[in-house]
Amino acid sequence: MKSALKWAALGVSLSLASGSICAQDTENEFSAANLYNLANLYARQGKFGMAVLNYERASLLAPNDRDIEANLKYVRAASHVSEPPRSTFDLVARRLSPLTVSWIGVLGVLIGGLSVLAAQISFGGAWMQRAALVLGILMLAVTVCNGIALWPTLHAGVVIGAQTPVRVSPVPMGEALFVLPEAETVKVTAEHEGFLLIKTRSGRAGWVSRSAVARVIAHKSIP
Amino acid sequence: MRANRKSVWLIVLISMLPAPGALADEQLVYATIQPAQITLGESAKFTITNLGDGTSAVTMPVVPGLKFEVIGRSRQIELINGTTLPSSSIVVRVTPQVAGIFTIPGVTPKTQPLVLQVNPPGSAGAAALSTAKPANAPPILSGASVPKGIHLTEDGSAYLRLTVPKREVYVGESIPIEMEVGMRSGFVSSLNGLPKLTGENFALNNLSHQPERSEKLIEGQPFVLLTWRSSLSVVKPGTFPLMAQVPLTVKIRTRSKRQSDLDDQFGDPFWQNFFGTTTPKDITVESPAQELRVLELPLAGRPADFHGAIGSFALESDISPGKGDVGEPLTLRMRVIGSGNFDRVDSAMLQRVDPWKTYPPKSTFNSSDPVAHKGEKIFEQPIIASKPGVQTLPALSFSYFDPSLRRYETVHSSALQVTISPAQADSSLAAPAPGDSASSPVNEFTQGLKPDHAAGGRLARSLTPPYLQQRFLAAPCLLVLAFTAACIGVRRRRSSAGRLSGRNRVASRATERKLAQMEAAARAGNPGLFFTSAREALQEILAARWQVAAGEVTAAQVQERLGNDDIGRIFAFADESKYSGYDVDDTDLGRWARVVRREVAVEAAR
Known part of the structure; x- marks a missing residue:
């Protein structure tokens, strides 16, 4: 019985150490405030695409920041781009x-x-074990729901080029299907040789140059 | 009845007076303008004559700067050799609103356009016109003798002149030519087709749709000149006769030459037609034959990238924009400028140049002459840089054959350098250039923004949620593994303990039975059964402890693992009494019974 508890304790300590390593890596770090100030700078320069991009990034780190939300709406309105529902x-x-x-x-x-381990070693009452199990599942559900809500943002891109042409194939020549306005947020579904396959909120799809659309989160870090 | 017959004859006679002398097998529409040159403020007479049943669609021309007013219509019936030939005329007054040279388009698709020159008031042209007589040459006409290369038809009504700049060309070479059709005013009623070359060895390219129109005096007679320009190419080597032909409808004189000369003195087709002296006839006018020598391109010195371009060319290249970002499409432009067969000017441009991604080029041609012999062909190739820094694009080259030098030439452009910045999409976490921020205006828009935040706050290395980062995912994974291992350990220990306790219970019951047998053998004084039962009791208890079968517990193992002499002696007595019949007295059995019980208790306690 003691050895089982030792295993659990070892696992907890290792996991905490892993999490703390992840949090303590301080190279190339940025904060919500830095991103927000950067977005403000871009907005003042009239680079609305870059401003929206950095506001979106800042809102990932600080989802309840009212200033970020207000400026994001303000810049989108200034660039005549509708707010995503x-x-x-x-x-x-x-x-x-x-x-x-x-x-x-x-x-x-x-x-x-x-809770599962306690049930195995008959530690505590059954009601306590069940309550702990339900609590653990609920906490996991919170994480899963956050992931589901964030999934579109993780695969979103912001148009940073003015009047970006959307083409039928991933090549820089040929007739454009339509033109994307700067600061528009699109869904990025694929990438091929410097071109991104995007889909707009209205359902129109096509290829744009990678230099004209910036992903909210760099592609490599997204699973 | 008599009155009716009189009126019919009257109509016939009257209609014969102004009738043109045209006898047409098919409907013929033509237009004339008189005079061809006027002064601003005057009007010209534009007459559309239809020699047919009058069903042909006549479109009144619309020319900006000219006002057209229909001032009269007339219908005539002409009787020639018993055949009734109807005709109709529309007389239109043309009044210019501004000075200049106007082209009045043909009234039907087959009819040729007319030119009206309107001089400003008080100009020399106007003065000359005011004194001009109908029989004299109009001021815009020039020349009085038959120029070189002109061979008039037998009746002197038309000619076709083919002008070729050289007599020796190469296969595939494109040379500009001119085909000039001269039509004597009033004698050629229509042009029935475009001029073309005879023979199958020549190809005419880019024949101008609308000929240049001018007028000229040849042997004292006014001629309308229509000049087509085109380029000629030859498809195989050899020496070939070259000539052109054009179909025309001319008016053949039906009166004697002496009488016609009188008509010609008027110099006006209107008066010639008035007296009815001609009849239309389709003829084909041919140019004098010329000999053209066609040479084959030499094989020696032919460059690998030669695609058949023959002429004289120069090469330029540029890239736009001059700087860009990684992933941003740039346009590499190559201009081939000169003269020659631009349809064979081709280039693959760049292919697989590190660190560039190249795409197939597209080309456009801007001609500087009507026959596309001179101009520039522009190749535009999209290219995308995959690395930042100052990148160099290699020089481009183009090979052609120069017929004047009679050899192949290869021209090169200079290498181009482009500054490529990291893509803004990739470097979007970096702050913009300081100069930009300093120059950011404080306007109404920026005042609507919420102010900046104080730097600080929780730092993050990645925007990806930690629960999707591999390193962070190690934490819950380790937890799950640890708990799984703990649970498995607990379960195994439980099952192991359960198995041991069960085996012990079975061993204990067997031992108890053997001990009971041993006690009974002691009471009965049976040493053989006593020691056998004692040995089996000890085997059961030791087998349960050592996790082996009871039969596998031997005296040697007991001696080796326990070092207990009493148990060893009991095992030895059991073997001895079993195999040799040795008898032990009652006292000895009681003592050995106590020994066995003690050892069983000791082993059970362990």
């Missing part, structure tokens, strides 16, 4: 920052695991 689920699921949600998920795994 947000559902209630989206608003609720993105209430907490991804970092907090991540640790909640880890805690949920910990509590759920301990």
Whole structure:
């Protein structure tokens, strides 16, 4: 019985160490405030695409920042780009920052695991074990919901070029299908030799040059 | 009845007076303008004559700067050799609103356009016109003798002149030519087709759709000149006669030469037609034959990238924009300027140049002459840089054959350098240039922005949520593994303990039975059964402890693992009494019974 507890304790300590390593890597770090100020700078220069991009990035780190939300709306309105609709689920699921949600998920795994282990070694009452298991599952669900709500943003791109032509194939010549305005947010579905396959909110799809559309999150880091 | 017959004859006679002397097998529409040159403020007479049943569609021309007013219509019936030939005329007054040279388009698709020159008031042309007589040459006409290369038809009504700049060409070479059709005013009623070359060895390219129109005096007679320009190419080597032909409809004189000379003195087709002296006839006018020598291109010294371009060319290249970002399409432009067969000017431009991604080029041709012999062909190739920094594009080259030098030439452009910046999409986390921020205006828009935040806050290395980062995912994964391992460990230990306790219970019951047998053998004084039962009791208890079968517990193992002499002696007595019949007294059995019980208790306690 003691050795089982030792295993669990070792796992917790290792996982905490792993999380702390991840958090303590301080190279090339940025904060929500830095991104927000950068977006403001771009907005003052009239580079609305870059401004929207950095506001979107800042809102990932600080989802409840009213200034970010206000300036994002303001810049989109100034560039005559409509605001993407947000559902209630989206608003609720993105209430907490991804970092907090991540640790909640880890805690949920910990509590759920301990409850299962307690049931194995007959530690505590059955009601307590069940309550702990439900709590752990709920905490995990919070993380999963946040991931579902963030998924479109993780695969979104912002048009940073003025009047970006959208073509039928990933080549720089030929007739453009339509033109994307700067600061428009699109869904990036594929990449091929310097071109991105995008889909607009209205459902129109086509290829744009990678230099004209910036992903909210760099492609390589997205699973 | 008599009155009716009189009126019919009267109509016939009257209609014969102004009838043109045209006898047409098919409907013929033509237009004339008189005079061809006027002064601003005057009017010209534009007459459209239809020699047929009058069903042909006549479109009134629309020319900016000219006002057309229909001032009269007339219908005539002409009787020639018993055949009734109807005709109709529309007389239009043309009043210019500004001075200049106007081209009045043909009234039907087959009729030729007319030219009206309107001089400003008080000009020399106007003065000359005011004194001109109908029989004299109009001021715009020039020349009085038959120029070189002109061979008039037998009746002197038309000619076709083919002008070729050289007599020796190469296969595939394109040379500009001119085909000039001269039509004597009033004698040629229509042009029935475009001029063309005879023979199958020549190809005419880019024949101008609208000929240049001018007028000229040849042997004292006014001629309308239509000049087509084209380029000629030859498809195979050899020496070939070259000539051109054009179909025309001319008016053949039906009166004697002496009488016609009188008509010609008027110099006006209107008066010639008035007296009815001609009849239309289709003829084909041919130019004098010329000999053209066609040479084959030499094989020696032919460059690998020669695609058949023959002429004289120069090469230029540029790239736009001059600087760009990684991933941004730039346009590499190559201009081939000169004269020659531009349809064979081709280039693959760049292919697989590191660090550039290249695409197939497209070409456009801007001609500087009507026959596309001179101009520039522009090749535009999209290219995309994949690395930042100062990148160099290699020089471009183009090979052609120069017929004047009689050898192949290869021209090169200079290498181009382009500064490529990292893509803005990739470097979007970097702050813009300081100069930009300093120059950012504080306007109404920027005042609507929420202010900047104080630097600080929680730092993050990646915008990807931690729960999607591999390193962070290690934490819950390790937890899951640890709990899984712990649970598995607990379960295994439980099952192992359960198995042990069960085996012990079975061993204990067997031992108890053997001990009971041993006690009974002691009471009965049976040493053989006693020691056998004692040995089996000890085997059961030791087998349960050592996790082996009871039969596998031997005296040697007991001695080796326990070093207990009493148990060893009991095993030895059991073998001895079993195989040799040795008897032990009652006292000895009681003592050995106590020994066995003690050892069983000790082993059970372990």
